[in-house]
Amino acid sequence: AQKITQTQPGMFVQEKEAVTLDCTYDTSDPSYGLFWYKQPSSGEMIFLIYQGSYDQQNATEGRYSLNFQKARKSANLVISASQLGDSAMYFCAMSPRTGRRALTFGSGTRLQVQP
Amino acid sequence: DGGITQSPKYLFRKEGQNVTLSCEQNLNHDAMYWYRQDPGQGLRLIYYSQIVNDFQKGDIAEGYSVSREKKESFPLTVTSAQKNPTAFYLCASTPGRGSSYEQYFGPGTRLTVT
Numbered sequence: 001a002q003k004i005t006q007t008q009p010g011m012f013v014q015e016k017e018a019v020t021l022d023c024t025y026d027t028s029d030p031s032y033g034l035f036w037y038k039q040p041s042s043g044e045m046i047f048l049i050y051q052g053s054y055d056q057q058n059a060t061e062g063r064y065s066l067n068f069q070k071a072r073k074s075a076n077l078v079i080s081a082s083q084l085g086d087s088a089m090y091f092c093a094m095s096p097r098t099g100r101r102a103l104t105f106g107s108g109t110r111l112q113v114q115p
Numbered sequence: 116d117g118g119i120t121q122s123p124k125y126l127f128r129k130e131g132q133n134v135t136l137s138c139e140q141n142l143n144h145d146a147m148y149w150y151r152q153d154p155g156q157g158l159r160l161i162y163y164s165q166i167v168n169d170f171q172k173g174d175i176a177e178g179y180s181v182s183r184e185k186k187e188s189f190p191l192t193v194t195s196a197q198k199n200p201t202a203f204y205l206c207a208s209t210p211g212r213g214s215s216y217e218q219y220f221g222p223g224t225r226l227t228v229t
Contacts, residue, residue, distance in 0.1 A: 091157055
């Protein structure tokens, strides 16, 4: 079984500052993927970034980076230079790389960017 | 443009009625998934299908049924046996093999049962 824990129900950040959203996970699968999705108020799920468990380097996508610490089982999302449009719910998720490959989600973090 | 469509965006039903939610994709993806989201919570897996004519129960399948007669389509029926059907339902797909693991999501259907 897989489990994702997001301990920050809500976060505030000033525009143009960086923010880290925490995510820890637990799994017995030897190979897995870690994901971050953004969900604005419209409800759509927007894929942000992916990290494979065997990837040596931390993933980066534009202003998003994933701070992957395998020994600690953490996969924190770092958003640099926050923008007002970053205000949304953010979900950490994981899936095994074999088998059903469905996503297991955390409970999310609501990020509010203040001007 | 390729993508996933879900219709309708909002759906209202009376208690005791079955209702079917549509999910169509033109991404040529093998695997499709249905998730449920309750307010303030993450998504939970209802059903998934990795190939046509095959599907498996997810973590909260009770009160739901699906079919996968075509690669492009994966409709979800919310039956009267589902005790708390009011929720936001999201359909997703993924290639199912190869190195791409990203799941592509549809816009979702908000179901309200009264």
